[in-house]
Amino acid sequence: MPVTAQELMAVFMSRQVNNGDYISVGTNLPVPTAGVLLAHLTHAPDAKLNILSYFTNLTDIDRFDDLTQIANPRVAKWAEAVMSMEAMVNAITRMDICFAGGIQIDRYGNTNLIGIGSDPDNLKFRGPGSVGTSTVMALVKKYYIFTNDHSPRTLVEKCDFRSTVGWDRGGADARVKLGLPGGGPQYVITPKAILDFAETTKAMRLKYVLPPASVEEIVANTGFELVIPGKIEEMKPPTEEELRVLRTRVDPKGLLRGKA
Amino acid sequence: MSRRNSVVIALEEAAAAIPDGAVIGIGGFVTTNKPMALLRQLMRERRKGLTVVAAPSGLEVDMMIALGMVDKLITPYVGAEAISPVGPFHSKWAGRTFRVEEVDLGTLVTCLRARFQGVPFLPVMGAVGTSLPELNPNLKWLDDPFGGPPVVVAAPVEIDVAIIHASQADRYGNVQHRGAVFVDNLIAQAANKVIVQVEKLVSNEEIRSAPTETTLPCEFVDAVVLAPYGAHPSASQNYYQLDEGLMKEYLRAGKSFLQGDTAPLEGFWKKYVDRPATHCDYLAAVGLDRLFGLGLEV
CATH class of the missing domain: 3.40.1080.10 (Glutaconate Coenzyme A-transferase)
Structure with a gap:
C-alpha cells in the first residue's frame, strides 16, 4: 500500500523527536501521537512520554490501543509515574516538544x-x-x-x-x-x-x-x-523500518491509512 | 471517648447543598472521572443559573448547557476528542444562552492558585499575546515592575461547591484517586465546600495502609457520596472505560435537536435523567450487561 499523507506527517514528526526528549501528548491529536510513538519505538527509546498526566513506558509494547482517545485511563497500565496537572503546568519550561x-x-x-x-x-x-x-x-x-x-x-x-x-x-x-x-x-x-x-x-x-x-x-x-523558496527539497521518504513500526505497532488499526 | 464523625451522605443530600446560581467546580479530565452521578442529580432537578468552573470538559457540560442550567462557563475545553471534537450545544449556544470566560488550562490553574493563596492576582504567561485577556474580565495587563515586557495577570476564581469523582474514600473523607488527580486538588482547594463521589467506600485502616495514595486528605473534603459506576458514561480510573455508545447516542440526539427534531433529545433526557429517580435506577436503565462490559481490558 502506498504511503498516505498522514503517515508522512507522522514520520516527519517522529524525526523531530530526539532521544531523551520530554514530550507531552495532547488530546485529540492522533497523527502527532502516532509520530511521537513511532520515534519512541525506533530512535528515541529514552524519550519521556507524558500521556494524560501519566509518565509511560511504552518501549516494549506490541501495539498501541487507541490513537484517538488520549484521555483514556487504559494508558494507566503503562504508567511509571503520575503527575497532577498542576505539576505538569509547573514543568512546562522543561518540556522539549509539544x-x-x-x-x-x-x-x-x-x-x-x-x-x-x-x-x-x-x-x-x-x-x-x-x-x-x-x-x-x-x-x-x-x-x-x-x-x-x-x-x-x-x-x-x-x-x-x-x-x-x-x-x-x-x-x-x-x-x-x-x-x-x-x-x-x-x-x-x-x-x-x-x-x-x-x-x-x-x-x-x-x-x-x-x-x-x-x-x-x-x-x-x-x-x-x-x-516559496527557489529550490524545494524533497522530504526523505519513510524507511522500511519506520513504515513497518508505524503500521504494525503504532497504528495497527490503520487510522492513518483511512481505515479506522 | 469522643468519636470522629462520618462525612458520608446520600447523593440527594449532596445535590441539595448546591442551590440555583451557585458556582460549581467540576473535576476530572475530558472523558475521564467526571462526577456524573452528582451532575445527573442536578440535571434531574434542573438546577439553574450555574457558573461552571471546570477542568477540560467532556459532554457533561454540554448536557448542562442543553438543559439551560449554565449562565457562565469557565473551562479550557468542551468535547470528547475523536468521538466529538466539540460539544454540539457548547458550540452552537456559546455567548447566546451562556457567557464564556475564556481560559486555557494554565490560566485556570493560575486563577485557582490565586484563590487559595489569598493573593489579588498572579501572572500567567500563557495569556500573553493571545485573545484570552479580551475574552475574560478576570485577566488584565500589568506593567512588569522589574522592567520586563507587560504581563497578563489573573484574578482569583472562587468556587462555592466542588464536585469530584475518585476511586475510593473512607467515612472521614480521606480520598484516594489511585491514578491521576488532574486538576481536582486545585479545584478542591479553591472551593468553599467539596463533595467527592467514589466508586467504593473503604475502611480508615485501608486508607492508612497506603497513606501516600491519599490525594485529598479529609481537611479538603466536606462530604463523600457512594456512587458505584458514578462516572458513567465517562471513564473511571481503575474501574471502567468510557461508554462511547452512550456518548454517541447523546450526540445524535443533540444534533437532531439543533436541526429542529426535538424528540430524540427529549427521549434521551427521559430515559437517562428524568425517569430514573435514583442513581441505581439510572444504572438499571443503562443495564448491567452494558456496564459490566466496560472493563478496562477490551
Missing part, C-alpha cells in the same frame, strides 16, 4: 481553537477551547503546529481569535518582545505540506511538498502568501 492544533493558523504561526467570527457572543463557529495550548506553547522549548485541513479556511491571513502566540506579527525577536520564554513554533504540518518560518521575518514558508500535492495546489489552498 503539538498544537488549530481551527485557524495564520501566516506567523498564531493559532485559534476558540472560534470563528468577529463577535465572541455571536460566533459563526465556536471551537472546543484552548485546552492546554496557550500556556504550553508560551513555555515549551519548541512546538509543532498540526492540521488535517490544508485549506484557505484553516490557513488564514489573520486568526479571528488567538489561543496561542507563535511569531505574533512576525520578526525573529517577536517572542522576546512579548517576554515569552518558549522557543516558538518550528513547523506547520499539513496533509499537503511541511512548512517552516523564514529566519528573519518568521513568515510561513514552504519546506516540503507531500505527494501527491503540488506547489500550485499548496499555494492555491493557503489563505495568505506563502514564502
Whole structure:
C-alpha cells in the first residue's frame, strides 16, 4: 500500500523527536501521537512520554490501543509515574516538544481553537477551547503546529481569535518582545505540506511538498502568501523500518491509512 | 471517648447543598472521572443559573448547557476528542444562552492558585499575546515592575461547591484517586465546600495502609457520596472505560435537536435523567450487561 499523507506527517514528526526528549501528548491529536510513538519505538527509546498526566513506558509494547482517545485511563497500565496537572503546568519550561492544533493558523504561526467570527457572543463557529495550548506553547522549548485541513479556511491571513502566540506579527525577536520564554513554533504540518518560518521575518514558508500535492495546489489552498523558496527539497521518504513500526505497532488499526 | 464523625451522605443530600446560581467546580479530565452521578442529580432537578468552573470538559457540560442550567462557563475545553471534537450545544449556544470566560488550562490553574493563596492576582504567561485577556474580565495587563515586557495577570476564581469523582474514600473523607488527580486538588482547594463521589467506600485502616495514595486528605473534603459506576458514561480510573455508545447516542440526539427534531433529545433526557429517580435506577436503565462490559481490558 502506498504511503498516505498522514503517515508522512507522522514520520516527519517522529524525526523531530530526539532521544531523551520530554514530550507531552495532547488530546485529540492522533497523527502527532502516532509520530511521537513511532520515534519512541525506533530512535528515541529514552524519550519521556507524558500521556494524560501519566509518565509511560511504552518501549516494549506490541501495539498501541487507541490513537484517538488520549484521555483514556487504559494508558494507566503503562504508567511509571503520575503527575497532577498542576505539576505538569509547573514543568512546562522543561518540556522539549509539544503539538498544537488549530481551527485557524495564520501566516506567523498564531493559532485559534476558540472560534470563528468577529463577535465572541455571536460566533459563526465556536471551537472546543484552548485546552492546554496557550500556556504550553508560551513555555515549551519548541512546538509543532498540526492540521488535517490544508485549506484557505484553516490557513488564514489573520486568526479571528488567538489561543496561542507563535511569531505574533512576525520578526525573529517577536517572542522576546512579548517576554515569552518558549522557543516558538518550528513547523506547520499539513496533509499537503511541511512548512517552516523564514529566519528573519518568521513568515510561513514552504519546506516540503507531500505527494501527491503540488506547489500550485499548496499555494492555491493557503489563505495568505506563502514564502516559496527557489529550490524545494524533497522530504526523505519513510524507511522500511519506520513504515513497518508505524503500521504494525503504532497504528495497527490503520487510522492513518483511512481505515479506522 | 469522643468519636470522629462520618462525612458520608446520600447523593440527594449532596445535590441539595448546591442551590440555583451557585458556582460549581467540576473535576476530572475530558472523558475521564467526571462526577456524573452528582451532575445527573442536578440535571434531574434542573438546577439553574450555574457558573461552571471546570477542568477540560467532556459532554457533561454540554448536557448542562442543553438543559439551560449554565449562565457562565469557565473551562479550557468542551468535547470528547475523536468521538466529538466539540460539544454540539457548547458550540452552537456559546455567548447566546451562556457567557464564556475564556481560559486555557494554565490560566485556570493560575486563577485557582490565586484563590487559595489569598493573593489579588498572579501572572500567567500563557495569556500573553493571545485573545484570552479580551475574552475574560478576570485577566488584565500589568506593567512588569522589574522592567520586563507587560504581563497578563489573573484574578482569583472562587468556587462555592466542588464536585469530584475518585476511586475510593473512607467515612472521614480521606480520598484516594489511585491514578491521576488532574486538576481536582486545585479545584478542591479553591472551593468553599467539596463533595467527592467514589466508586467504593473503604475502611480508615485501608486508607492508612497506603497513606501516600491519599490525594485529598479529609481537611479538603466536606462530604463523600457512594456512587458505584458514578462516572458513567465517562471513564473511571481503575474501574471502567468510557461508554462511547452512550456518548454517541447523546450526540445524535443533540444534533437532531439543533436541526429542529426535538424528540430524540427529549427521549434521551427521559430515559437517562428524568425517569430514573435514583442513581441505581439510572444504572438499571443503562443495564448491567452494558456496564459490566466496560472493563478496562477490551
